Amino acid sequence: MAKNRIAVIGGGAAGLAAAITAARLGADVTVLEHMERVGKKLLSTGNGRCNFTHEGVSPEHYFSDCPETLSSLLERYPTQRILDFMEEIGVVPVCRDGYYYPASNQAAAVADCLRAECAYQGVGIRVSCRVREIRPFKGGYLLSMEEKEEFFSRVILACGGQAAPFTGSDGNGYQLAAALGHRLVPVFPALTGLTAAGRELKGLAGVRAAARASLFVNGQFLAAHSGEVQFADGSLSGIVIFQLSHQAIGSLLQGKKTEIRLNFLPELSKKQAQAFLDARRDRLGHKPMEEWGIGLFPRKLWEQIRKNAGLEAGRLAGELTQEEMGRLYQAVAAFRVQIDGYFGFDRAQVTAGGVSLREVQADTLESGRMPGLYFAGEILHVDGLCGGYNLHWAFASGMAAGEAAALA
Ligand SMILES: Cc1cc2nc3c(=O)[nH]c(=O)nc-3n(C[C@H](O)[C@H](O)[C@H](O)COP(=O)(O)OP(=O)(O)OC[C@H]3O[C@@H](n4cnc5c(N)ncnc54)[C@H](O)[C@@H]3O)c2cc1C
Known part of the structure; x- marks a missing residue:
């Protein structure tokens, strides 16, 4: 029986990092991937550019059910550790506003370098190979694949979550873990768009606008992010909305009243914004309200702001009262x-x-229930904000699990 034979289930960022790390430490490693190639999700990350980490990664950028474990792992695997790993496999990191990308600007380059490093380190890669069951057997595990069973002394479960299932992560890894007695925290999609069936977004399809988006749950402020908001008929998206989506969806699932308030003058304080609007009213007092906001806001957005403020078309800006200016400010800033x-x-x-x-x-990220079973990546209850934090977690947890499995 082979000793220290490691199976990595899932050839995503976490699984490949785990495999490379374990193989460098001398382990006999095989990656089992059910898609026709490894690293499929990586190709679509960062809009095809792969934002693989961020400067100053810290626990505040993540949600999880065990802040202690998360913090200790991030302390051991800070940004520099991921940058070093990238350099070692041939990827030159380039930092833009704190976000790290490969110098080639191609996500495919990261996937290619990971695959090549696996080959250099002697990692076996089996594609179109779905693991259906993991059974404890004589100090290791028997894995059931398509038509055979195979023994491995250690197993790293890196099947990803359920997001973008067409890339291979269809959620079946949760069943594999649950069958071995692991507790699952209920899943929901995050870093995604939010819907609103009310009238607020009618007619705004296609609009993009800079805003500070604040999340209010049952009337209480929870979080805010600034950036570009993308409007569709009945939904909001864009990175700024994605950043709020975990908390927004979590609160919706608890049946709480969930509201996004958008401030379209995000750079200005309340006083500055009011002074700015007053000055614009004085300068462009001859314009009717339907024209007054054009040039400041996208036309469709201005139309909705004007309606929300209850300012009639045809009314001249110069005639607005202080009370109406107050309503206008509210409609623009909230x-x-x-x-x-x-x-x-x-x-x-x-x-x-x-x-x-x-x-x-x-x-070690070793299971507390099943010795010799390790976890890495998104399958664990850890999700981060946009900005390279999720791939950072995938690589960091993969390296930690790979090292521990090889040295155990
Ligand atoms: C469109 C998009 C853009 C993103 N952009 C970024 C970004 O720029 N920066 C960032 O940090 N994060 C980004 N993310 C998130 C990031 O890609 C993921 O968090 C990360 O790839 C998770 O890695 P993983 O290895 O844990 O899982 P995955 O990459 O999902 O890999 C899991 C692998 O396991 C395989 N598998 C599943 N079940 C089995 C089985 N039973 N047998 C064999 N194989 C199996 C799957 O086919 C898959 O290849 C993005 C995600 C998406 C969808």
């Missing part, structure tokens, strides 16, 4: 959208929830 739903896993970048982080060892 454009309210009642959220009633969210996009599904097919349009989400990550999965919130998954295998409880509480049930793995903090230093």
Whole structure:
């Protein structure tokens, strides 16, 4: 019986990092991937450019059920560790506003370098190979694949979550973990768009606008992010909305009133914004209200802001009273959208929830229930904000699990 033979189930970012790390330490490693190639999801990351980490990665950028384990892993695998790993496999990192990408600007380059490094390190890669069952057997595990069973002394489960299932992560990894007694934290899509069936977004399809988006749950402020908001008939998206989506969807699932308030003058304080609007009214007082906001806001958006403020078309800006200017300010700085739903896993970048982080060892990511079974990547209940944090977690947890499995 082979000793220290490691199976990595799932050839995504986490699985490939785990395989490379374990093989470098002398282990006999095989990656089992059910798609026709490994690293499929990587190709679509960062709009095809792969934002693989961020400067200053820290626990505040993540959601999980075990902050202690998350913090200890991020401490051991900070940004520099991921940058070093990238350099070692041939990827030159380039930083833009804190976001790290490959110098080639191609996600495919990261996938290619990972695959090539696997080959240099002697990692076996089997594609079109779906693992259906994991059974404890004589100090290791018997894996059931298509038509055979095979023994491995250690197993790293890196099947990903449920987001973008067409890339291979269809959620079956959760069943594999649950069958071995692991507790699953209920999953939902995150880093995704939010829907609003009310009238607020009617006619705004195609609009893009810079805004500060604030999330209010049952009337209480929860979080805010600034950036470009993308409007569609009945939905909001764009990175700024994705950043709020975990908390927004979490609160919707708890039946709470969930509202996004958009401030379309995000750079200005309340006083500055009011002074700015007053000065514009004085300068362009001859314009009727339907024209007054054009040039400042996209036309369709201005139309909706004007209606929300209750300012009639035909009315001249110069005639607005202070009370009306107050309403206008509210409509510009707190454009309210009642959220009633969210996009599904097919349009989400990550999965919130998954295998409880509480049930793995903090230093090794080894199962607390099944010795010799390790977890890495999105299958665990860890999801991060947009900005390279999710791939950082995938690589960092993959390296940690790979090292531990090889040295155990
Ligand atoms: C469109 C999009 C853009 C993104 N952009 C970014 C970004 O720029 N920066 C960032 O940090 N994050 C980004 N993410 C998130 C990031 O890609 C994921 O968090 C990360 O890839 C997860 O890695 P993983 O290895 O855990 O899972 P995955 O990459 O999902 O890999 C899991 C693998 O396991 C395989 N598998 C599943 N079940 C089995 C089985 N039973 N047997 C064999 N194989 C199996 C799957 O086919 C898959 O290849 C993006 C995600 C999407 C969808």
